[in-house]
Amino acid sequence: MENKDLIQKSIDTVRVLSADAVQKANSGHPGTPMALAPLGHVLWADTMHYNPKNPDWPNRDRFVLSCGHACMLQYSFLYLTGYGISLDDIKNFRQLHSITAGHPEYGLTPGIEVTTGPLGQGFANGVGMAIAQQYMAARYNKPDFNLFDYKIYAICSDGDIMEGVTAEAASLAGHLGLGNMIYFYDSNSITIEGDTDLAFDEDVSKRFEAYGWHVQNLPDINDLDALSEAIKNAQNETDRPSLIKVRSIIGYGSPNKHNSADAHGSPLGKDEVRLVKENFGFDRDKDFDVPAEVLGYYHTVAEKSAKNESDWNELYKKYKERHPDLAKEYETITSGKLPEGWEEKLPVFEAGEELATRKASGKTLNAIAEFLPQLIGGSADLAPSTDTNLEAYKSFSPKNREGRNFHFGIREHAMGAVLNGMVLSNYLIPYGATFLIFSDYMRPPLRLAAIMKVRTIMVFTHDSIGLGEDGTTHQPVEQLIGLRAVPNLTVIRPADANETAQAWRVAIKHTDGPVVIALTRQGIPIIDQKKYSGAQNLEKGAYILSDSEGEPQIILIATGSEVHLILEAQEELKKSNIQARVVSMPSWNLFDKQDDTYKEEVFPKNIRKRLAVEAGSPVGWMKYTTDDGDVIGINRFGESAPGEEVMKEFGFTVENVVKRAKALLSLKV
Template sequence: MTTDSATSSARQILSAEIDELAITTLRFLAVDAVQAANSGHPGLPLGAAPAAWTLWSRHLRHDPAHPGWPDRDRFVLSAGHGSALLYALLNVFGYGLTAAELAQFRQLGSRTPGHPEFGQTPGVETTTGPLGQGLANAVGMALAERMLAARCNDQEHRIVDHRTWVLAGDGDLMEGISHEAASLAGRLGLGRLVVIFDDNNVTIDGPADVSCGDDAMARFAAYGWTTLLVEDGNDVDAIDRALTIARTDDSAPTFIRLRTIIGYGAPGVEGTSRAHGSPLGVETITAMRARCGWPTTQFHVPDELASVAAALAAEGAAARADWVHAYAEWTAANPQSAVDHRLDTVPAPPDGDILSHILDALPDKATASRQASGTALNCLASRYPALVGGSADLAASTNTVIPGGAVSPDDYSGRTVHFGIREHAMAAAMNGIAVHGGLRPFGSTFLVFADYLRPALRLSALMRQPVVYVFTHDSVHVGEDGPTHQPIEQIESLRLIPGVTVLRPADAGETALAWDIAARNLAGPTALILTRQSLPNLGNDGLNDLRRNGLRTVGTATDHPDVLLGASGSEVSLALAAADLLAERGVRAAVVSVMWRERLSEALSVDRTVLPDVPAVWIEAGVTIGWRALARDRDVVVGLNRFGESGPGSQVAAHLGLTPRAVADSALRVLERSVNPS
């Protein structure tokens, strides 16, 4: 069943009476949930219920019995604070979200959390709440749909053929990420993306125009979007016409400005900021029920509406059944593509020894880890068709160009996405690509600009999405660009995010291992921290130790060391040079590379003998606080708790105390202190 035929059939069972009944039901389900929790946001559900019902009943292609159907339309509530409306829709349309769950809105352990959370509630496509993230996620979803359609569809089968719909509010459009994401979507011509702007002109502080006077339609038109205006947010026919135009226009994304009244129908608060984020109260809700002739029973869904929703769901089930048949035929004809682009999840990397394949391709000489990363990425890409991505306008510097060509509005079959200088939108779009399924995304920028995308990376971790972040130019060795471009606190700040695997390799071999770990990590995001400057080749011994315990011994093995020098990334070679100076003084130093500090911390919590029981010096060209947590009382941490300087990288490092002599002197001091603790 095509979308058009499903829509035509749906219209036969709909009427003005059913529409009014459904909209009223959605409104009261939402306000009842907020009131039960004594917490939440009733204003958006009351104002946007007509648009939500019109979309879900006439245009959204979905099967509530199979919410993970790969070719379903995606609906993203970017204004996630209006979650009670989404939960009401899921209840009415039969997603298994019961009235009892609605009554547990915002309660610990319920499937109706305060903001929609991916993986917790069937029918929720992505985690939203931080404003603008959902809209940018949707850009990634729409991009994934087009890229997969170009890879998978053929003349006989259209197994990727769906749309992405977004409900966004004033706050979404004010956030800077929406500008980045909308610009990218317009440039890429993502015609299957539709944003409905719930324009109620109200924010928490009062009228939205107190702080924002943008002409939203002119703005989106300038981005290359088709723009439509619906003057009355309660006019189902007008909303339907706009959605129909949007659904039949694949030439550009569509922006629908929908004028609504926040808190519609709630006496005393309608149209004001008081409707935004507080329960309406029993008295107000009672008055609303009386005005609408609505039963006093909470979470009431009329039988007539339940029957209509079930019939609409059956049409979605029929569409899915047709798709399942077509997919089986396509799989039989394209078995390898079905494996390469598994549509219901992020495809896993290929079986086999990826690491050896990468190691064989690496040059046997001093190499910047960003360059080794480029070699590793290309080796991986040659075996991993689902791997796609790009950079925030830095591909040549981050070494993230892979074969297969670039994605463009005229050709989505490429593998490289030019995200532009839009770090935040890049990361959020990658989240959208990941939750969509079928592709494995990576993106890159300089490490210092990780701050620009941090909110989206945090959501990668919260949603446990296997997005790969390639961060290069990782320290004061950036040099002449100066302190604005020299990351100091960024590595540590990434380690603070729960669920992020942070890897800082010390040479080309470790970089190969880092990519192997990243490729196999399907449980969350991975951040690769890479150098601009060349690093000496330390050999490939002990790489499995890095995978297991987060560290390996490098340099000349020392059975009974006097001191331990531990470091990550470029500072490992610094530690080796310091060990040579100590040897001249008769001090035996063991050097360990700590590529994966969190894994080392985990290993130490189980077995302290992972490290020799001697005083240690820990070295990293960044803030020291995290290493101090790892160090014992007798240990010393060498790092930077200040910003850098502008100048050649090696000179800046020396100026800031990152020299072999300084590390060796620190080791001598820690040894002296261990002998004479007073």
Template sequence: MATATAPTLDPALEKRCIDTIRTLAMDAVQAAESGHPGTPMALAPLAYLLFTRHLRHDPKDPHWPDRDRFVLSVGHASMLLYSVLHLSGYDLSLEELKQFRQWESRTPGHPEYGYTPGVETTTGPLGQGIGNAVGMAVAEAHLAATFNREGHAVVDHHTYFIAGDGDLMEGVSHEAASFAGHFGLGKLIGFYDDNQITIDGRTDLTYSDDAGKRFEAYGWHVQHVADVNDLAALDAAIAAAKAETARPSLIIVKTIIGFGSPNRADSSKAHGEPLGKEEVVLTKRAYGWPSEQPFFVPDDAREAWLAAGRRQAEAHGAWTARWDAYRAAEPALAAEFERRLAKRLPDGWDAAVPSFTAENGAVASRAASGTVLNALAAKLPELMGGSADLAPSNNTALKGLPAYSAATPGGRNMHFGVREHGMGAIMNGMALHGGIVPYGGTFLVFADYMRPAIRLAALMHQQVLYVFTHDSIGLGEDGPTHQPVEQLTALRCIPNLTVMRPADASETAEAWKVAVAHRDGPVALVLTRQKLGYIDRTKYASAEGVARGAYVLRDADGGAPQVVLMSSGSEVALVLEAARKLEAEGIRARTVSVPSMELFAKQDAEYQRAVLPAGVPRVAIEAAHPMSWYRLVGDRGTVLGIERFGASAPYQRIFEELGLTVDRVVEAARRVVKG
């Protein structure tokens, strides 16, 4: 949808509007005595043109659903974004710009989602922003196909991103760009800041790609603008990109880093350090700037920026009128759209979660997960995802539903290809866009490939669901390259990530319920390849204890426990059997299932003591590195785990050779009881 035509500004005023971005960026970096001034100085004309003439946004309501999305993948250039947000009229004061990079300011060193109005995603780790933008474009295409009706286009917006040389060097950008081209994301428009400078020096030290040809090979529409200061050429290129609806677009823009700086321009010294007070003054004089005072904004430039913000926000008013008509014509669809954007679960959604019995419950947890996922998907249309070319192994396919594609964007089965890192970044963008709860599967060992995206999902508190199967040496013959050892501990170290490793089919069902209802960060479901035994819940505690992270699965007979045996996942069966053997010897053993250390840590102290009573020694076992268990076993406890790589053999033999057996648990329990 078009916005009101931008008035023609006096060229001198237009230059002041652009130079205001440059000087604010220089001053903020200088005041902080750290940061990256050069790229904002170079890209100021592009940011000006995009925010004042093309980006449909409302500074007074940064969250209206049909706004265009903007991603600054070159997150180190954060002052570019902060400057234009402030000037456009967002709730970001000049005082906040003066507090750049300071404690609890709304202008952190790299853009952080949730801190600053108008920041759509956290960027800084290079390449991630491109993947996020791809995910946002996927979400737009899917929601448009799902909710738009003839005469009622309530989802119709573009996603823009700016990337630099570093972004395009990072592998995740290749994965995401290849995906975007293949799936024909025509409302995705990217800008490549081709300044040919890195921290070490000129890009030809390490990089000689023809980016245009690369993106053409991916299936993108590629244009070149020889000088970012040529607003007419830049404007025409953006218009042409918006007119291209079948392919994503990349506009390669030549810039000079540190533009205007007499002694720093076009050098690596303009990249990641302040210009210096004297150089700032010299640069302002080179611009013909009316004041050497830091953070000076000319009155006419401020008014022109604010007027542009109000003009671009007119699109919001037009959308509101369309939305009112849509709600009148399609009340059920409108209500569903509002529910999904508000992240409300429909009434009775959890009734869809199946129960498992002796007849259907003795299965691998990956198989149980697939059953639960399909049952939930029938009730929760916001669930959309797939795997990194492993759907039959991860059990992530939604049966009977179409695949997402350029021809069928309303499909919910996603084929991410062998692109774990790209998958993670794309899912982050889908979640950030809103209206979708994305999930993605791969083998647990390959969580390492997507760890940076997982970390960012946790940092942004986004509901992204990971289905990690083949969770241990239990996958057997594939051998140590595919057998995770350190991954569980590593994932448990990520703040705000909830890791869940269920012990049986019933715990898997409960874990999915927790994941779907969880709103404060991503959830990793860690699942077995090998078949698990059925835990008869008429004899043992209900799996509802999964929601509390740890619970007493079976208590000691005949009095208070003398030892607590704990585990997660497939090894819970070992501690159950060990408890029976110990009790045959007269040692009272409590069995505790610990599907999620993170959820258990959130329980009150009384509950934690009830599950793990003080003074009772503890033994933990897990087919993984033992590090994460030491905080639970305490001084008198012991952990049986793996501190070496696995091996290629039937999994039963590997467990035996590595000492992950019932007898080892029994021996360890005897030792800790004796003290």
């Protein structure tokens, strides 16, 4: 078989394999993998540097399938090139406990760089990956040692291009001049409802040119030479991200369903799959037919690509000899370890003054940044308000790739997705900041970070009605409970400056999912560490901050700015001979992970009278207050007024806490 014929047979194998897998699952998206098989071939056979035997090789090129519904394209090439995916895994596409899920999942399938599916997320994740490469190259690359020069290749669809997060991320990438991004826009003009002109007819190429991208247009995805030339042009364009618009025919090879919405999100049907096989010269009655020469061909190209890692390893050995300190730092960080002694740099705040926890967070960040070079981040145009600027460092920009302060612009959605891409470098600990109310703009990337269990850190300030005059539009009410409901997401709302410092300690050491730190705008008292239990107990999620002198009659529970209220209420109740225990509960998520012995120690089953106080929705608190308890919370939107007045209006006062506690105890108020 001539090489040209073998290449065509290889491409058609991917098409048939995709159609078979979707048909067997009776679910999925066959049309796009069939259309994109030529592009997949050029990427895996001729373009990308990768090693199937070591999917985590640090300088591998990253591939992102933003249109995750087309995952049979990716699964097919991962299988054919020798990653840890078998033909049986392909046959079990979309089945229970299979590693070939309905959309690509990071950590589940070897070779998958990021979990995609919600359209536009992968597009923005790739921007974060590109930023990570640029930062690492600026820090570690030296003359004659180009350690990190990998590129980010991504495929996005019409649907990706329509999503708002794509616009945000594309604008940011163009501004930053991320020339290590090469994206392919699959313009097949088909969505689930029909032709894209139902709702979409813009000139995407001109739009991306306006963003500052290098744009090329290819009329036929089946022209392999044109694809290869376009990729080389993009690789040579190092000052701008590249978009290669390719025209494809969805369901290519299907006689009756090509170029139609029928090929998008449903199996082709058994009879149509047989016709597809006939069309490509395969046995119509043989399912999952992978010719031996095709499998051998892709294994050979993968082995050639793997040589890039061997060359890199030799380069790194010499690098270690020439730059031992940088090599040691890099190896420490990538091993998952943290530099020794960094926790000793966490500030300790003295009682006697009031300090907003957002300001305490800023002081903490600046105290530890020097010792954690992998800690970088910024805000969605709110650094002065969220106190997240690293004062000793410059900004990441087209002229300074070593900058550690990021300016995401007013692009909260993209910020979250870009942070996810940054953390997937397995090197960086990135953080992003905005107001808690705007976490609503970030739910998709927060949820995906939780699914992937990656360590992104979100700093959400202005965390309650206590922010004051900005009023209902900016005062969060339902956000905390909404975030707490996300599996694998750890939410921490510290009570004062010292708990805030400890929240950062926990967040940086946490490796099992994203962390949210919710902080106040208003100043709140710093709790006396000598008089009350230490803030280091924050890591347990809830702890006895101040116990009663005798057996507690009631347990007062609070988070954040309301903790000082229950401390004062404890003193007032003591005057009425009421014994109250005060529990600071900065994180439900962390507390729920403690053993039953500790939980019983904090919340004894025999103490049923419990009062929770939080300036947010009361939903969920009954889990900890029990049926005999009560919650002082908020069931409606706030008001525009000075923060102290708003807090008083909603009952967040010492007097009301005492009143509600006595009512629980059925005592005369």
